[in-house]
Amino acid sequence: MMPRSLSHRLLALFAGTVAGLLLPQASSPAQAGTPLPEGNSSSEMFGKVYHCNPGPWGQLEYYYIYLEAPQSLIEHFPMPNSVTKWEFPAATEGDLRALFTRASLPQALQDYLLDAKNCVNKDGRITVFPPLPDLSAMTPAQRSVIYAELAKTPENEFYFNPVFITSGSVDQWLGQSRLNPELREVIKKFTYMRGEVLAFSDLSAVLNYVKTDAEAKDFFKTMTRTRSLMLKLVVDDNTDFKSVVRYWSGRKRNKDIEPLVGSTLETEGENKLDVIQLLPSLARRFLYGYPPMELAVLGRMPDCHWTSLNFFNYKPREYYLDTRLATAAVLENYNRIEAPFEFGDVxxxxxxxxxxxxxxxxxxxxxxxxxxxxxxASPWLLMKIGDVQRIYSYEGQTSVQGFRLKASVETTGGEE
Structure with a gap:
């Protein structure tokens, strides 16, 4: 049987916070992790090439790409209902009045939503069914207030796990999609800010605007669009060959880098190497891809911690799916470090x-x-640290703590 998380509707699988590793509290503020960078990539445009800062990694340039889940994956999940509902567990009418007032909803709409004829109040749970015209007329600010409350409840799947538009631009996000201009404008109207990142949750509502079954399927597939980076290493006469090889070798855990860099340097008319070729074998295999369905038999799908702890492995250690064992692996096999970080640091x-x-x-x-x-439906990506921060810091300030694999720890790398 598939695990429950895979039987949820597809959008509930697009993004979501995984269970946190229970690392011990830092003994002093200096050990608590450093604030994350505040750079905002939303000023960077799709279709342009950008350059990284200089460093031991060499000369790097990048551009943005968009990924979509394959149709074969999407076919495993049913379309959601086109009726929007908001679930408020353990809420009173007074609580919702206060919430709707804080969101500046018109008094007439508040009265309608809380009228006994239009909502369900049972066992301390209130379910509200906002009418489509009023839902469409809501401002982004109103959505941000109400959807932040809805996001606290997993039953509100599309609000609990919204689609994140890290570019900050709906036009860029949907630019290469097959959706017609009218539907794109409808989607744009329903976007809102979740913390510091643009988000979309109203899949059910927008389904009312599609006209054919084919268009509904295109819309559903488009909602999996995710922005990533394509990263290239420039190798030319200015390259510090030894320094670059040393950096990407990850303290000798990532093998056979020197021939790749050297071959690029000596190839006439070619001076760029896709960084995917410099990644360890498991990371290289998964980058820009989606988890295969057969991994469902493990009872858990690969998450961020499984991904991070298996980075230098050729054969993944599946027990890292267990949060308790993943925590133990970090505490036993890694040293806490501060910036500057190196290739392969967690x-x-x-x-x-x-x-x-x-x-x-x-x-x-x-x-x-x-x-x-x-x-x-969450692929493996290359992203800016600031973009990742905005996804995970909407409930409060986050910091980053670096961990480096101890020299004595063996990996399964190189077992190809």
Missing amino acids: LMFLNAQGNAIHSCVYVADDIVYTKNGENI
Whole structure:
């Protein structure tokens, strides 16, 4: 039987916070992790090439790409209902009045939503059914207030796990999609800010605007669109060959880098090497891809911690899916470190309580290798650290703590 998380509707699998690793509290503020960078990649445009800061990684340039889940994956999940409902467990009418007032909903709409004829109040749970015209007329600010409350409840699947538009631009996000201009404008109207990142949750509502079954399927598939980076290493006469090879070798855990870099340097008319070729074998295999369905037999899908701790392995250690064992692996096999970070270092995103709510792997400059959630429709990506921060810090300030694999720890690398 598939695990329950795979039987949820597809959008509930697009993104989501994984269970945090229960790392011990830091003994002093200096050990609690450093604030994350505040750079905002939303000023960077799709279709342009950008350059990384100089460093031991060499000359790097990148551009943005968009990924979509394959149709074969999407066919495993049913379409959601086109009727929008908001679930408020353990809420009173007074609580909702206060929430709707804080969101500046018109009094007439508040009265309608809380009228006994239009909502269900049972066993301390209130279910509200907002009418489509009023839902469409809501402002982004109103959505942000109400959807932040809805996001606290997993039953509100599309609000609990929204689609994140890290570019900050709906036009860029949907630019290469097959959706017609009218539907794109409808989607844009329903976007809102979740913390510091643009988000979309109203899949059910927008289904009312599609006209054919084919268009509904295109819309559903488009909602899996995720932005990633394509990263290239420039290899030319200015390249410090030994330094670059040393950096990407990850303290000799990532083997056979020298022939790749050297071959590029000596090839006439070719001076760029896709960084995917410099990643360890498992990371190289998964980057830009989606988890295969057969991994469902493990009872858990690969999450960020599984991804981070297996980075240098050729054969993944599946027990890293167990949060308890993943925590033990970090405490036993890694040393806490501070910036500057190196290729292959694990970065833990810590909440105010000191628990790791997300982890990823440092690549170079401000770029990381990440999988954002235990989701079959969440691919492995290269992202800016600031973009990852905005996804995971909407409930409060986060910091980052670096961890480096101890020299004495063996990996399964090189067993191809």
